[in-house]
Amino acid sequence: MKTIKLLGVFAFIALVGFTSCQSEENEQIGINPNAITPTSELAKKIKRTGMNDGAKDDFLDGNSCAELIFPIVATVNGLEITINNEADYELAVEIMDEFNDDDDTVAFNFPITVKLSDYSEIVISSQEEFEDLNQECDNASDNMESAISCAKVDFPISILTYDVNLEQTGTVVVESEQQLYGFVDDLEESDKLFSIKYPITVTLSNGTSVQINDDSEFEDALEECTAYEAEEELAEEKAEEVEGIVxxxxxxxxxxxxxxxxxxxxxxxxxxxxxxxxxxxxxxxxxxxxxxxxxxxxxxxxxxxxxxxxxxxxxxxxxxxxxxxxxxxxxxxxxxxxxxxxxxxxxxxxx
The missing domain is CATH 2.40.128.270 (Lipocalin)
Structure with a gap:
């Protein structure tokens, strides 16, 4: 119960590669009045589903803005360990789980390399830089700019692009979260619009898969799962309090x-x-x-x-x-x- 979830994001990434082509013969080229503006709230949510989620190592670094890049040398509750892969996480977990009434401490041997929410990698050279990173994560979470990890799009998906006159200009095949993030991020600097070719399938954090048939269903699914995720985080905080009581x-x-x-x-x-x-x-x-x-x-x-x-x-x-x-x-x-x-x-x- 000691994992602390701190969500976060950084605002810049270079455009990642994707495959773009003209619409196939069986796709109608024309005007789409429902094309999504890349700065709209729905576009922001879609972009957040594509962000790199660094939550799996939160019990070590305390934030999900950053994914630790191996190898990592850290001192956990006074014991130095080397983490070369995810299997080595168990070394830290065993140390932390020895007692449930102590305050676990993790001190990294700097410098360390981390992958951010925008998939860029940076080197953290000191505890001060590391704390600054955590603060940026907190700010992103407070501003609803953090990664949405409770809903995973099943790739590949096709996205139709439009000009300012809402006329279709092409089709993009997106095959990963990183490509999805890069696609929306790049459109923010352009005058293009886009539309997802439905239906798509989204897998929720509870393991269930749902078919999404339009923008409204997609936005509803994202709002519901983020609300559920917030309930999970609150319950986890309360569980830590109960563990402290007993x-x-x-x-x-x-x-x-x-x-x-x-x-x-x-x-x-x-x-x-x-x-x-x-x-x-x-x-x-x-x-x-x-x-x-x-x-x-x-x-x-x-x-x-x-x-x-x-x-x-x-x-x-x-x-x-x-x-x-x-x-x-x-x-x-x-x-x-x-x-x-x-x-x-x-x-x-x-x-």
């Missing part, structure tokens, strides 16, 4: 309603400790000679905050084994609802 803390079962009956009394003799290694330890405070009941927990999120409890042995605590939705929380009380049965409610009170 880590190295001890709780009692304040209430446990299942089948319409509160059976919290089954747990009155026990406390539940959440360790900072994601372990659970249930202790009997009345009969201390009884063996502790152990388990594991995990805090996660989608658009909700999720708390999974898993006690390993078949005991009274097996009833708590569930993936719970955290419906409310304070520094001392968690209210949980079963992910699969909303009638099952669990409240944990911190001692």
């Amino acid at each position: 880590s190295k803390a001890t709780f009692i079962v304040e209430s446990f309603v299942t089948g319409g009956v509160n059976i919290a009394e089954d747990f009155t003799e026990y406390t539940i400790e959440f360790t900072n290694e994601e372990k659970l330890i249930a202790r009997n405070t009345v009969n201390t000679a009884l063996e502790n009941i152990e388990g594991e927990y995990d805090v996660d999120s989608d658009t909700r905050v999720l708390l999974e409890l898993d006690f390993t042995n078949e005991t009274v605590f097996s009833a708590l084994n569930n993936e719970w939705v955290v419906t409310a929380y304070t520094s001392s009380l968690l209210t949980l609802q079963s992910k699969t049965d909303s009638s099952i409610i669990l409240e944990l009170k911190k001692l």
Whole structure:
């Protein structure tokens, strides 16, 4: 839960290569009153779908404006590691996941090379330059100029170009996100307009594919997925707060309603400790000679905050084994609802 998503973008890229040709015989050459102006809001959204998304290494660099170029040497929580490929990310993840109540630190051995949202590569020579980059990313995110990564266009697609009189001048076949970004970016400096040849297919971040039949459907899909992405980011922030509340803390079962009956009394003799290694330890405070009941927990999120409890042995605590939705929380009380049965409610009170 320590990945921080910071979206961002840089404003310039040279035109990338694409294939341009005259319309095929079966395509009508003529006037299109619905051609998209390259400076319109829809064009800006389309351009953002083509930006380079550097989010996969956010847990290291803290921003999705920049994609780290291998090799990278970094000191993670005091341990120096060399990252030569994406598989080596696991080295950093294992160090960061050792404890869940510490503040992870990453210090790069500068200079490092990064690929920006516009696909250009720059060398970062110092921590100061790196912090300036992060600030630009924050500004881009605040100004809604960051990469849209929740909707991936299935390439290739065809784009029709038009002059200022709305007469078609040609067809461009776009085969990648980089080409899409470069195409729209180049048109911003011209007097041309464009129109996407529908239908196209867009794959959303949840893995589903949708057919898009016109500009309105495309814009709706982008707005819906960015709104969903914002919910995911907010839930992730809340999950970090919940993880901070439970880590190295001890709780009692304040209430446990299942089948319409509160059976919290089954747990009155026990406390539940959440360790900072994601372990659970249930202790009997009345009969201390009884063996502790152990388990594991995990805090996660989608658009909700999720708390999974898993006690390993078949005991009274097996009833708590569930993936719970955290419906409310304070520094001392968690209210949980079963992910699969909303009638099952669990409240944990911190001692």
